[in-house]
Amino acid sequence: MRSLYLPLISFILLVLESVAVGFLPETIMASDLYYIPHWILVFSLLVLLFYDQEHTYHGIVNGVIFGFLFELVYTDLLGIYMLAYGIVLYLIHLLIKVLQQNFAVTLLLATISIIVAELILYALYLMVGQIDLAVTEFIRLRLIPTVLSNILFLLVIYPFFAKRLVKWQEQDQQIK
Amino acid sequence: MPSFLRKRKLIVFFTTIILLVAIIGYSLRADEQSNIAVQFIQDTVGLFQNIVYQPVNFIIDLTDNIQDIRDVYSQNEVLKEQLQDYKSLAFQVNELEKENEELRTITEMDKAISDYSPIKATVISRSPEQWFNQVKINKGRQHGIEPNMAVSTAEGMIGKVIGASQLTSTVQLLTGFDVDNRISVVVDGHEDIFGLIEGYDEESETLLFRELTDSGDLEEGQTIISSGMGGVFPRGLLIGEVSSVELDQYGLTKIAHVKPAADLLNINHVMVINRDIYSPVLDDQDQLEEES
Numbered sequence: 001m002r003s004l005y006l007p008l009i010s011f012i013l014l015v016l017e018s019v020a021v022g023f024l025p026e027t028i029m030a031s032d033l034y035y036i037p038h039w040i041l042v043f044s045l046l047v048l049l050f051y052d053q054e055h056t057y058h059g060i061v062n063g064v065i066f067g068f069l070f071e072l073v074y075t076d077l078l079g080i081y082m083l084a085y086g087i088v089l090y091l092i093h094l095l096i097k098v099l100q101q102n103f104a105v106t107l108l109l110a111t112i113s114i115i116v117a118e119l120i121l122y123a124l125y126l127m128v129g130q131i132d133l134a135v136t137e138f139i140r141l142r143l144i145p146t147v148l149s150n151i152l153f154l155l156v157i158y159p160f161f162a163k164r165l166v167k168w169q170e171q172d173q174q175i176k
Numbered sequence: 177m178p179s180f181l182r183k184r185k186l187i188v189f190f191t192t193i194i195l196l197v198a199i200i201g202y203s204l205r206a207d208e209q210s211n212i213a214v215q216f217i218q219d220t221v222g223l224f225q226n227i228v229y230q231p232v233n234f235i236i237d238l239t240d241n242i243q244d245i246r247d248v249y250s251q252n253e254v255l256k257e258q259l260q261d262y263k264s265l266a267f268q269v270n271e272l273e274k275e276n277e278e279l280r281t282i283t284e285m286d287k288a289i290s291d292y293s294p295i296k297a298t299v300i301s302r303s304p305e306q307w308f309n310q311v312k313i314n315k316g317r318q319h320g321i322e323p324n325m326a327v328s329t330a331e332g333m334i335g336k337v338i339g340a341s342q343l344t345s346t347v348q349l350l351t352g353f354d355v356d357n358r359i360s361v362v363v364d365g366h367e368d369i370f371g372l373i374e375g376y377d378e379e380s381e382t383l384l385f386r387e388l389t390d391s392g393d394l395e396e397g398q399t400i401i402s403s404g405m406g407g408v409f410p411r412g413l414l415i416g417e418v419s420s421v422e423l424d425q426y427g428l429t430k431i432a433h434v435k436p437a438a439d440l441l442n443i444n445h446v447m448v449i450n451r452d453i454y455s456p457v458l459d460d461q462d463q464l465e466e467e468s
Binding site for chain 2: 011014015016017018019020021023032034035036037069070072073074075076077078079080081082083086124125128130131
């Protein structure tokens with residue numbers, strides 16, 4: 001039963017991402033800034049940090065699958081979010097062997113992962129010709145607002161999930 | 177053993193890269209939503225979006241209504257004045273319609289290129305990836321929607337359907353139009369000025385209209401409507417107003433910036449437009465599907 005929680009939560013986030021964009025007031029929509037929700041990435045990161053052990057890959061698999069679904073539902077191009085989320089989560093997976101689980105580390109890793117994911121997305125979209133935007137413009141219009149809005153999301157979900165994920169992991173261990 | 181492990185990692189790495197490139201390449205050209213599995217996922221997500229969006233929509237409508245009530249008095253004053261003109265206008269329109277019908281029966285022309293039947297739909301989500309200017313609506317193939325149909329609000333055209341699954345479909349907004357999604361348009365009232373909408377300029381927030389004729393009469397303030405000559409849209413969908421005219425980079429043709437008539441940020445209720453007259457793109461698609 002517990003193994004259903006992670007995909008279920010990810011699916012709810014997938015649906016809510018688009019609704020959240022609809023909720024944004026018109027003044028924000030009318031400005032040039034882009035606030036892209038990377039909630040699936042943030043959630044997968046939490047799974048990676050608090051649920052996964054050294055030899056399990058739930059966070060990465062979750063991120064890749066739902067990155068793919070995100071593209072299927074919301075964009076024309078497949079494979080780009082999947083690639084970006086996959087690379088970022090794998091890098092974080094390599095990194096956490098030397099780091100501790102606490103809030104400051106989570107915040108730092110989330111910031112890094114969103115920035116790296118955004119850069120990969122920018123590079124790939126530029127390559128396939130979906131966008132035509134200078135790097136400086138990209139950083140000003142999209143990278144900074146997106147990172148800030150996703151950090152805000154992390155602050156909201158961190159208290160809900162951090163302890164709970166650790167608890168789920170311990171319970172899974174007992175079952176095994 | 178370690179060398180074998182390293183090799184295996186390399187192999188996995190390269191196959192993933194190849195797979196990803198294949199997927200990206202495939203999705204660059206294919207119409208994804210012709211695939212049944214994709215349609216199923218789209219509809220499942222669409223169902224949940226619908227459930228979440230109903231109460232949200234209700235609240236939005238409610239606040240809109242409250243704002244409307246505030247403006248009612250001043251609007252009422254203006255409308256009363258306009259009502260007089262309207263009555264005579266309605267009478268004129270009636271006469272003209274009757275005359276038009278009579279003339280059509282005389283010439284045995286039953287369908288005009290401007291006739292269409294609208295399918296009403298509600299927007300259930302906007303793509304969170306805002307580099308793709310797409311919204312999703314709650315009607316699909318089951319309700320008669322096909323890819324490439326025009327979508328408009330009461331104010332004017334907002335885009336076209338790019339993918340339809342059984343119960344939902346995806347609309348590409350005008351802000352995301354490029355050379356692949358052109359619209360054949362004319363200037364309202366000047367049949368001799370026609371051309372193509374070729375894309376959207378992010379900086380000035382206007383559509384780019386390339387004039388194919390060399391009339392020299394293209395001016396600011398003229399109204400641009402769809403011409404129906406592209407073979408997909410009906411004639412007469414309002415697209416926008418010319419805000420400025422300039423020569424293109426080679427100095428040969430004129431490019432006009434067209435301000436879209438519809439509000440592309442705040443879209444709730446839309447009409448998907450199915451033109452009545454034969455359309456090679458839409459109608460042949462049906463045939464092909466039936467044959468296969």
